Amino acid sequence: MSKKVNINYNNLNFELDLVKGSENEIGIDISSLRNNANLITLDPGFKNTGSCKSSITFLDGEKGILRYRGYSIEDLANKANFLEVAYLLIFGELPNKKQLHDFSNDIKERAIIDEDLRIILNSYPRSAHPMGVLSSLTSGLVAFDPSAVNIDDEDDMYDAILNLLAKIPVLVAWVYRRRQGLPLEYGDINLGYVENLAKMMFQRPNKKYIQNDTIVSALNKLLILHADHEQNCSTSTVRIVGSSYAGLFASVSAGISALWGRLHGGANQAVLEMLEKIQNDGGDTKKFMSKAKDKSDPFRLMGFGHRVYKNFDPRAKIIKVAAHEVLKDLGIDDPVLDIAKALEKEALEDNYFVERKLYPNVDFYSGIIYKALEIPNEMFTVMFALGRLPGWIAHWREMRMNKEPIGRPRQIYIGENPRDYISLTKR
Numbered sequence: 001m002s003k004k005v006n007i008n009y010n011n012l013n014f015e016l017d018l019v020k021g022s023e024n025e026i027g028i029d030i031s032s033l034r035n036n037a038n039l040i041t042l043d044p045g046f047k048n049t050g051s052c053k054s055s056i057t058f059l060d061g062e063k064g065i066l067r068y069r070g071y072s073i074e075d076l077a078n079k080a081n082f083l084e085v086a087y088l089l090i091f092g093e094l095p096n097k098k099q100l101h102d103f104s105n106d107i108k109e110r111a112i113i114d115e116d117l118r119i120i121l122n123s124y125p126r127s128a129h130p131m132g133v134l135s136s137l138t139s140g141l142v143a144f145d146p147s148a149v150n151i152d153d154e155d156d157m158y159d160a161i162l163n164l165l166a167k168i169p170v171l172v173a174w175v176y177r178r179r180q181g182l183p184l185e186y187g188d189i190n191l192g193y194v195e196n197l198a199k200m201m202f203q204r205p206n207k208k209y210i211q212n213d214t215i216v217s218a219l220n221k222l223l224i225l226h227a228d229h230e231q232n233c234s235t236s237t238v239r240i241v242g243s244s245y246a247g248l249f250a251s252v253s254a255g256i257s258a259l260w261g262r263l264h265g266g267a268n269q270a271v272l273e274m275l276e277k278i279q280n281d282g283g284d285t286k287k288f289m290s291k292a293k294d295k296s297d298p299f300r301l302m303g304f305g306h307r308v309y310k311n312f313d314p315r316a317k318i319i320k321v322a323a324h325e326v327l328k329d330l331g332i333d334d335p336v337l338d339i340a341k342a343l344e345k346e347a348l349e350d351n352y353f354v355e356r357k358l359y360p361n362v363d364f365y366s367g368i369i370y371k372a373l374e375i376p377n378e379m380f381t382v383m384f385a386l387g388r389l390p391g392w393i394a395h396w397r398e399m400r401m402n403k404e405p406i407g408r409p410r411q412i413y414i415g416e417n418p419r420d421y422i423s424l425t426k427r
């Protein structure tokens with residue numbers, strides 16, 4: 001393979017280096033382009049632009065492949081637990097027994113929220129969208145842990161990472177409980193990470209909490225499937241915010257806000273609302289398929305299509321099977337699942353979707369499981385954020401360890417040319 005590409009411009013010839021990744025992706029290194037040729041590139045949405053080199057996650061959108069640090073998402077979703085996967089994403093290797101034990105204990109030691117942050121949470125209207133509350137509380141954590149603002153050494157970084165992994169599940173559970181007017185309680189420090197999340201979310205003050213292993217297993221799988229996805233919108237946000245040397249909490253808070261959008265993580269809530277709308281409208285999936293194809297109609301089939309996957313999203317395949325299993329185990333017959341399956345079948349047979357390579361993505365079936373776990377629609381993206389937390393942390397840590405420069409894209413200016421000021425009396 002040649003190591004360079006040539007650009008001929010203005011009768012000049014410029015050579016640019018080619019970069020080859022460990023999975024044979026090829027990129028043109030344009031870092032010298034502006035200095036040498038006074039040229040920049042333009043790529044709205046960065047669909048053709050790599051922002052960094054990363055060792056964390058590999059995905060192949062054409063082949064529907066997703067791997068965290070080389071391990072397939074299928075293996076991890078079916079064999080690992082979420083804390084193992086968090087350790088793998090952040091530190092690069094699956095932990096051995098002692099490493100996992102120490103990691104888990106270090107997190108448990110920090111799984112306490114300052115009572116003043118509880119007061120801040122209680123000051124929000126119960127109707128406030130949980131993603132807005134979670135984003136602000138995540139940023140607010142730094143008020144109680146100022147050392148997380150300027151993280152300059154690996155010990156500080158490890159401490160900040162543990163604090164986030166420890167406190168976010170508590171905040172997620174409390175945001176969920178706050179909306180229902182339930183007391184904001186801790187779980188049981190002797191439980192596993194996901195087991196304790198389930199207890200904090202689902203325990204009720206008036207009855208003995210009994211763990212439902214189906215629910216814990218479903219949550220574990222969903223959190224793993226959402227844990228990372230290379231340079232998606234919210235992860236790129238975390239990296240660029242962190243590149244200014246903003247702290248980890250502030251960077252992740254920005255990532256939560258980016259994930260909230262319905263074109264991104266907010267799609268899981270939008271999918272359930274769409275499916276329930278179809279159900280309430282009599283279940284006529286063909287009518288909504290037509291709307292999705294009608295360019296004059298802003299309606300899109302939520303949970304379909306992807307910036308990168310132009311084949312099946314491997315996560316959607318796993319979640320589809322899990323959705324069926326969870327509903328069967330919980331003895332739930334939810335017609336919304338049937339509507340989802342009918343919609344998927346129709347879309348996969350429809351030319352409009354086939355030509356545009358629009359397949360179900362991670363968000364299409366996840367909401368059906370969350371609904372079966374009695375998690376309200378508005379909380380779906382919060383669950384996505386908890387799953388994505390280790391991925392955001394891993395990318396922030398990689399960006400900092402690699403001492404990457406502050407992110408600052410260029411632009412092509414298309415505004416007014418120079419003009420003189422006109423006094424108010426003459427305007």
Ligand code: SDX
Pocket residue numbers: 228229231232233262263264265267292293299300301302303304305306307308356358361362363
């Ligand atoms: C996530 O990036 C990641 O990795 C994200 C994520 C992660 O793990 O972090 O995977 C999580 O965000 C999943 C995506 C969730 N979003 C949705 O489900 C929202 C619905 N999907 C679409 O909005 C859309 O597919 C996007 C935003 C996901 C992708 O948009 P693209 O790649 O920019 O596609 P596009 O807008 O260029 O569309 C190409 C064509 C267009 O039609 P034409 O102009 O060619 O005629 O496909 C059409 C679009 O109108 N199209 C859809 C559609 N998605 C694309 N038409 C109907 N329904 C849809 N869902």
